[in-house]
Amino acid sequence: NAGVTQTPKFQVLKTGQSMTLQCAQDMNHEYMSWYRQDPGMGLRLIHYSVGAGITDQGEVPNGYNVSRSTTEDFPLRLLSAAPSQTSVYFCASSKTGTGQYEQYFGPGTRLTVT
Amino acid sequence: GENVEQHPSTLSVQEGDSAVIKCTYSDSASNYFPWYKQELGKRPQLIIDIRSNVGEKKDQRIAVTLNKTAKHFSLHITETQPEDSAVYFCAARGGRGGSNYKLTFGKGTLLTVNP
Numbered sequence: 001n002a003g004v005t006q007t008p009k010f011q012v013l014k015t016g017q018s019m020t021l022q023c024a025q026d027m028n029h030e031y032m033s034w035y036r037q038d039p040g041m042g043l044r045l046i047h048y049s050v051g052a053g054i055t056d057q058g059e060v061p062n063g064y065n066v067s068r069s070t071t072e073d074f075p076l077r078l079l080s081a082a083p084s085q086t087s088v089y090f091c092a093s094s095k096t097g098t099g100q101y102e103q104y105f106g107p108g109t110r111l112t113v114t
Numbered sequence: 115g116e117n118v119e120q121h122p123s124t125l126s127v128q129e130g131d132s133a134v135i136k137c138t139y140s141d142s143a144s145n146y147f148p149w150y151k152q153e154l155g156k157r158p159q160l161i162i163d164i165r166s167n168v169g170e171k172k173d174q175r176i177a178v179t180l181n182k183t184a185k186h187f188s189l190h191i192t193e194t195q196p197e198d199s200a201v202y203f204c205a206a207r208g209g210r211g212g213s214n215y216k217l218t219f220g221k222g223t224l225l226t227v228n229p
Contacts, residue, residue, distance in 0.1 A: 031215045040123075042203060042221040043158070050215060058216065059115070090157060096215055101146050101165075101207065103217060105157040 001026050004106035006091050012112045013081040021076040021109050023091030030096040032074040033103070036060065036087040043090065049074055050096060081113045116141040118206050120220025127194050128228050135223045137204035138186040146207035147180060147187045148217070153200045161202075162189070194227045201225070 007022045025032065033048035045058030049068040063085060065077040074093075078085060091106040117140040127133050139147075145166040150158035164171045164178045164187065171178050175194075180187040191198055201224050205217040 033216070035219075040221060042120075043217075043219040045216060045218070048216060059218075092217075094215065101163065102148070102160050105159070107157050 003027065004091055004093055004104050006089075006106035006109050008109060009107065010110050012114065013078070014114055015081060015083060017081050019078050019081065021078075021089055021091075021111070023074045023076065023106060024072050025074075025091075025093040025104070025106075026072065027093065027095075027104070028071060029093035029104075030071065031103075032068065032091065032093045033058070034064070034066065034074070034076045035090045035092065036085075037090060037108075038087050046076065046089075078111075083113045085111065086113045087111060116144060116206055116208050116216075116218040118204060118218050118220045120204050120223060122223060123221065124224045124226075126226045126228065129194060129196060131194055133189075133191045133194055133198070133225055133227075135189045135202055135204070135225070136186060137188070137206075137220050138184075139206040139218075140185065141206070141208055142182075142185065144206040144208055145214075147178070148205050148207075149178060149189050150203045150205065150219075151200045152203065152222075158203060191225075194225075196227050196229050199225055199227045 004025045034046040035043040047066040049055045089109045092103045094103040120137045148163035151161045152158040175192045177190040201222045204220045
């Protein structure tokens with residue numbers, strides 16, 4: 001199993017550009033989520049999904065869109081990049097059954113917006 | 115929503131000493147409390163977790179305790195080694211409705227183990 005994969009590893013955008021961060025998992029996990037990590041702020045939840053066709057907002061959703069058309073993929077779209085979106089982005093997934101708790105993280109995408 | 119506070123933000127210990135990191139949470143319905151270790155430039159990785167029906171769990175040099183009444187939980191690392199140096203995050207998972215798989219994280223503790 002590859003686990004949780006993310007592409008790209010690094011990205012530099014100009015203000016106003018749009019892009020999609022890719023996330024995929026091959027563990028048949030129902031729950032997937034996106035976090036951003038900023039120095040001293042921990043991991044903050046952007047959006048999450050409990051299954052294909054179902055998404056919801058987390059703590060810091062503004063400026064980001066998500067969709068979940070398959071169990072495996074959960075892309076994060078930046079509509080019009082801003083310098084405040086410079087961050088490291090992590091995708092994570094877990095099962096949702098009773099006793100299935102561990103969230104697995106992808107390797108992260110380091111995004112810089114100039 | 116859930117709020118998780120973590121202390122201290124930095125912790126420096128001598129090799130062989132113990133380290134303790136403490137977290138509090140606000141939602142009494144939270145039922146799962148993991149701890150993640152993140153080395154520089156790497157992804158967070160689960161090191162130990164505890165569920166709300168358990169008061170303590172131990173795995174070799176690492177232990178976690180949970181006090182549901184006080185809504186706090188702690189990570190204990192004994193006989194620290196330089197390779198324990200990393201950022202540690204606590205988290206709480208909510209127990210309410212459709213959002214009960216969400217993890218809310220503390221802001222992290224930078225642990226430095228000095229040889």
